[in-house]
Amino acid sequence: MQSIGDYLYNYGIQIKHALPSFSKTSDRMMRRVLVQKAGIYAICISILALCVLLPLWNYLALKNWAFKLRHHMRHDVLRKIRWLHNSRILHNQTFRICVFWLTISCVCSLAGTKGDLIQITKRLGRVAVALMPPLLFLTLRPSPLPHTLYLSLLPIHKWISRIVVLLSFLHTVLYASYFWKHHAFLAKVSKPANMWGVLAMLLFVLIAATSVSQIRRYNFQVFYCAHYLATWLTVVLIHYHARPSIPYYTVMNCSLLIGQIAYRAFHTRRAVICVNEVSPNLMLIDFPAPELSNRPLMPSAHIRMTSYHKKSPLRRILQQFVPLQHPYTIASLPNDNNVKLIVRPGKFQLRNNSPYLVTGPFEPKLDFLSKSKSMKLGERNFSFQNQSPALLASPLHYNTDIRRALIITGGSAISFGLPLLRVLNFNGVTVRLKWVTRDYRDLELLKYFKNNFEGLEIYITGGETDEQDLRIDYVDFDDPASDDQDFHSGAESASYQPNQDSFPSGDYGTFKSVDASESAGMLNQGRSNQEDEIDFTQLFSARSTKSKNSGKTTFSPTMFQKENAFRKPSILVPPPDQSDAFQERNEGSTKTLRIPAGVKVFFGRPNLTNHDYQWCLEKECIGPSDRNDCCQPDVPKAHVDDLCRVWVIAAGPSQLVENTKRWANDGGLHFHEESFTL
Numbered sequence: 095m096q097s098i099g100d101y102l103y104n105y106g107i108q109i110k111h112a113l114p115s116f117s118k119t120s121d122r123m124m125r126r127v128l129v130q131k132a133g134i135y136a137i138c139i140s141i142l143a144l145c146v147l148l149p150l151w152n153y154l155a156l157k158n159w160a161f162k163l164r165h166h167m168r169h170d171v172l173r174k175i176r177w178l179h180n181s182r183i184l185h186n187q188t189f190r191i192c193v194f195w196l197t198i199s200c201v202c203s204l205a206g207t208k209g210d211l212i213q214i215t216k217r218l219g220r221v222a223v224a225l226m227p228p229l230l231f232l233t234l235r236p237s238p239l240p241h242t243l244y245l246s247l248l249p250i251h252k253w254i255s256r257i258v259v260l261l262s263f264l265h266t267v268l269y270a271s272y273f274w275k276h277h278a279f280l281a282k283v284s285k286p287a288n289m290w291g292v293l294a295m296l297l298f299v300l301i302a303a304t305s306v307s308q309i310r311r312y313n314f315q316v317f318y319c320a321h322y323l324a325t326w327l328t329v330v331l332i333h334y335h336a337r338p339s340i341p342y343y344t345v346m347n348c349s350l351l352i353g354q355i356a357y358r359a360f361h362t363r364r365a366v367i368c369v370n371e372v373s374p375n376l377m378l379i380d381f382p383a384p385e386l387s388n389r390p391l392m393p394s395a396h397i398r399m400t401s402y403h404k405k406s407p408l409r410r411i412l413q414q415f416v417p418l419q420h421p422y423t424i425a426s427l428p429n430d431n432n433v434k435l436i437v438r439p440g441k442f443q444l445r446n447n448s449p450y451l452v453t454g455p456f457e458p459k460l461d462f463l464s465k466s467k468s469m470k471l472g473e474r475n476f477s478f479q480n481q482s483p484a485l486l487a488s489p490l491h492y493n494t495d496i497r498r499a500l501i502i503t504g505g506s507a508i509s510f511g512l513p514l515l516r517v518l519n520f521n522g523v524t525v526r527l528k529w530v531t532r533d534y535r536d537l538e539l540l541k542y543f544k545n546n547f548e549g550l551e552i553y554i555t556g557g558e559t560d561e562q563d564l565r566i567d568y569v570d571f572d573d574p575a576s577d578d579q580d581f582h583s584g585a586e587s588a589s590y591q592p593n594q595d596s597f598p599s600g601d602y603g604t605f606k607s608v609d610a611s612e613s614a615g616m617l618n619q620g621r622s623n624q625e626d627e628i629d630f631t632q633l634f635s636a637r638s639t640k641s642k643n644s645g646k647t648t649f650s651p652t653m654f655q656k657e658n659a660f661r662k663p664s665i666l667v668p669p670p671d672q673s674d675a676f677q678e679r680n681e682g683s684t685k686t687l688r689i690p691a692g693v694k695v696f697f698g699r700p701n702l703t704n705h706d707y708q709w710c711l712e713k714e715c716i717g718p719s720d721r722n723d724c725c726q727p728d729v730p731k732a733h734v735d736d737l738c739r740v741w742v743i744a745a746g747p748s749q750l751v752e753n754t755k756r757w758a759n760d761g762g763l764h765f766h767e768e769s770f771t772l
Contacts, residue, residue: 114211116272125213128206130338132217133224136202137343140228143194144250145239152241156461162734165762191253199225199257211268219265219291222258223332227346229254230325234354235398236456243459245769255305259298266295291335297324318418326351359414361387362453364402369446370542373535376506378542379422379435379444381452390428390455391465393513394768397422397433397454404449419453423745423768425509425543427516429489436509436539460766462741463517464493490520496764497739498710501527502702502754504746508539510768511745516545525549526709528700530750532556540689547690553700702757710740710763737762744768 120128154160202224203217232251237244273279282288301324304310310317329351333344365385370378383389386397398419403409420442426434437444444450485491499518503511508529515527530553531537537552689695742761744754745768758765 114209114214116211118209120210120213126338128213129216129220132202133220136221136224137227139198140225144228149239149241158738161738165734165737168759168762187249191250195254195257199261215265215268218261222261222265223336223340223343225254225258227343229258230347230350241459241461259302262295262298287335290331294328294331294335297328300324315418319416322416355414358417358453362451363387364449365452366447366449369444372539373533375438375533376536376539377437377439377444379437380432383431383433386433386452386455390424390457392457392460392463393428393517394458394510395424395455397424397452400451402449402451423509424455425512427513436506438506462494462496490517492517492521494521494523495739496523496741498524499741499743500706500710501743504530504750507746512543515549519546519548526551528553530555530700537687537689547692551694553696553698555699707761740764741766
């Protein structure tokens with residue numbers, strides 16, 4: 095009888111023979127054909143995934159039947175499986191992208207090799223080369239893919255590039271070990287074709303090293319220049335290194351890179367900007383709209399800006415080849431005469447009355463808005479949309495089939511939310527825009543945008559400070575007389591609305607009590623975040639619904655009393671650390687803030703709670719109430735057809751966007767994101 099030791103030994107021998115080895119060889123011509131086919135399969139699968147399946151997925155996600163299925167899976171099935179719902183894998187986009195592209199790479203590199211390690215080594219290099227055209231395709235701005243936002247492709251670009259570096263590294267290491275084993279390392283490496291491959295590998299390592307988030311955020315200029323120049327060099331070096339030759343891959347790579355240069359040159363214009371300091375944290379950039387290459391069609395479009403070197407034509411030419419540009423979102427409306435940008439001061443110096451090169455605009459991909467004359471986003475027109483000829487002829491008229499939109503923005507990302515707020519309000523959509531900012535002086539920004547601010551809520555996250563009073567004066571910018579009123583007389587009618595979180599259908603009302611989570615959020619004033627990456631989201635869960643409806647929730651005493659529910663004159667305490675030189679320069683304006691009527695101001699960090707979800711379902715309380723009793727357990731759930739017309743939109747730091755996305759996905763709602771991070 096065979097002993098256990100002998101059995102394990104024999105089993106280990108079988109595993110060893112099954113592993114790939116350099117001793118297992120195949121016919122040279124057959125190996126060459128299989129290596130070429132591996133590259134063809136890799137690029138064809140990549141093109142199918144990126145150019146067909148991804149846009150098709152985004153398109154089907156807008157269909158009612160697909161939304162119903164996704165809502166059922168996320169809201170009714172996955173949420174009930176606690177361990178799966180709480181796992182990082184389910185909500186981790188990075189994990190899904192990495193697994194998908196690693197699977198494609200491994201299958202194309204290993205399938206049918208029969209353990210021939212030389213063939214596997216060659217395939218690793220060939221698959222890496224085949225993935226480069228799709229990799230460069232993902233960098234195109236704007237993205238040519240329908241229903242696909244350029245920013246949504248960046249995670250895919252990042253992980254494909256890392257897989258390309260990994261495959262190239264394995265290709266180099268395996269070949270080096272093979273040469274070393276046969277005592278031909280120096281002779282083989284000294285060949286020109288192999289030297290180009292080694293140099294390309296070193297450039298790949300440089301790209302990977304400078305792509306680390308800490309380096310990228312510390313010095314974006316170093317990251318971008320190294321990234322862009324190394325990409326061009328690797329395309330050329332790999333062309334001379336690869337055997338069999340790769341002329342078609344090289345043509346595709348060069349066409350994509352040259353096409354981007356041509357697009358930038360054609361859509362870049364010179365513009366003289368006007369800089370207005372709003373606060374220490376925000377600047378307003380203004381320049382005439384005709385100085386763009388063309389007017390934007392959609393709200394919240396983007397531009398890219400770089401310095402204009404008047405005395406150096408050579409540097410201007412180099413800027414087209416190494417386009418180190420800074421992206422900004424247009425905060426003004428598409429039909430405005432001037433383009434307005436809301437910018438956070440940084441290393442890129444913006445000087446008043448100075449020329450800059452502006453590329454764009456780049457249209458956003460807003461699946462809930464369309465500018466075409468015929469309604470394409472929905473199967474029918476809805477009664478809440480005014481179809482009068484005068485409004486249909488307005489430049490602010492857009493086709494939309496949504497009823498409600500909840501927009502969350504942080505810091506300078508308010509530039510994305512303001513034009514959307516105006517356009518959606520104009521087209522009959524009920525909107526709430528929550529703007530999270532650290533500095534109360536950022537509210538001065540609103541005086542540059544005299545639009546309809548119905549639905550705007552501002553959350554100031556700074557902490558307590560000295561006994562310095564802040565008076566908020568609500569004014570009606572649509573009334574010319576209000577601009578001439580004295581601050582003292584205006585302050586008597588000014589108000590500060592504490593936490594009034596109930597909104598009747600189509601308008602804003604008052605709500606006198608807050609739940610425990612919201613109260614905690616409002617009282618949390620002692621912390622600040624240097625990057626506005628505010629984890630404000632209380633994740634939607636069945637448990638929170640149950641506790642809200644159980645009647646057992648106790649509310650801690652707050653500063654918000656019943657008599658404060660309606661507007662009256664208020665003296666407010668501003669956040670800390672805001673008595674610097676900027677304040678001394680603008681002492682009069684910082685003590686009294688004039689903001690548009692209809693804007694609601696809170697101190698503290700907001701929470702997304704079940705109450706916000708009930709607002710999305712149009713089940714919020716109507717009118718004032720002393721109790722938080724708008725969420726009744728016997729109220730039937732909103733029909734999924736109604737949820738099809740509710741969108742949650744987030745723009746700003748990555749943490750803010752990710753938390754909002756998790757909350758929207760848990761609730762089975764449509765979600766759109768714009769991440770303002772490097």
